[in-house]
Amino acid sequence: MVALCAACHKPLVVELVHEEDDDDMEMEGSSSAKTVPDDCQLTCGDHFHWQCLLDAYTVHECPNCSSELLTTSPSGVQQLLCTLNNEGGLQEDLDILPLLTEEAYLKTYPHERKCRAFLEFCREGDLQAIIGMIQDDDDEEEEEDVMEDEAGNKAEVDILRYQDPLGDMQSALHAAVTAGSREVAWLLLLLASNLDLQQFPAEVFQEAETLGIMRDDQTGKADIRSLRDSQGRSAEQIATEMGGVWTGWPGTGRLAI
Structure with missing residues (x-):
């Protein structure tokens, strides 16, 4: 049968x-x-x-x-x-x-689906997919940035600062560091931190300008460098453990405040 x-x-x-x-x-x-x-x-x-x-x-x-x-x-x-x-x-x-x-x-918290997709792209180091999601997010109407879960509770969507409750509360910056992607890390720092702009390589600004994405006013927003995972680790601590492409980054203020 x-x-x-x-x-x-x-x-x-x-x-x-x-x-x-x-x-x-x-x-x-x-x-x-x-x-x-x-x-x-x-x-x-x-x-x-x-x-x-x-x-x-x-x-x-x-x-x-x-x-x-x-x-x-x-x-x-x-x-x-x-x-x-x-x-x-x-x-x-x-x-x-x-x-x-x-x-x-996600059945309980459907408003987090987009955030989780963004975080997965950061884990994969997929810069083009990340940029595409950021551009799509910027194109949406402002009222669409507030969504409801199944219980009708309103929740703001901030894909840049989302922390994964199923993955040790890692942020996108944690994910980029774990993926060994400096390009993604620079993009996240440009868009979601108060890192001194003089620390950014010129090519980062050139690429962002070409794509039409730049830093908005960060007043009242969490600096992505301040986010800690469930073990209390900053992205800088993970970079220190990994070494490799992150050699020279710890202690500069790029990944922690």
Whole structure:
């Protein structure tokens, strides 16, 4: 018997739609569909589409049979293992607990989704994606900077100063330092700190001017250098531990105040 998704009871595949070239579209239609696997099998034996699992998951139990899913790794860390078969191939004993935990958190605090995406780009050192988000954020209407969670509580969105409650309260500057990206660190310092502008390399200003992003009035805003993670560490302390590209930065005031 072919397994179906325990949530929607449909085959465990998903269609990928690819746009054809303009000439082909005129002759053969506007798109073509390709079917790929989309199967997340939990340790209890139930199968889900990945999105169906994200939509249904609320606690550490199977949304279908209520079996306990958490196990403990050899190192003593809790994990939630599955067998995932999708476009990327088959992955066995994959720990998806971090992903499910984040998705459950975002169901409660949906206004943080953009902030978390920004922080992930900082962790990856993806300067172009970071700049794109900052530019998009600047283009939005001012009233859109205040959003509501599921309980109707209003919350201001500040992607530059967001601290990750699921990741040791790290800020974007912590993330940039951990990623070893001086380019991202300089950008964050330019936009979210009071660091003396004379400390910035000329190319930082040139790039910012080309992109149309510069420092706003920082009155009443937290200096990103003052943010500490859950262990009380500044970005400078992490840079000191890492060394490498950060050699010469500690003690200059660039990463801590």
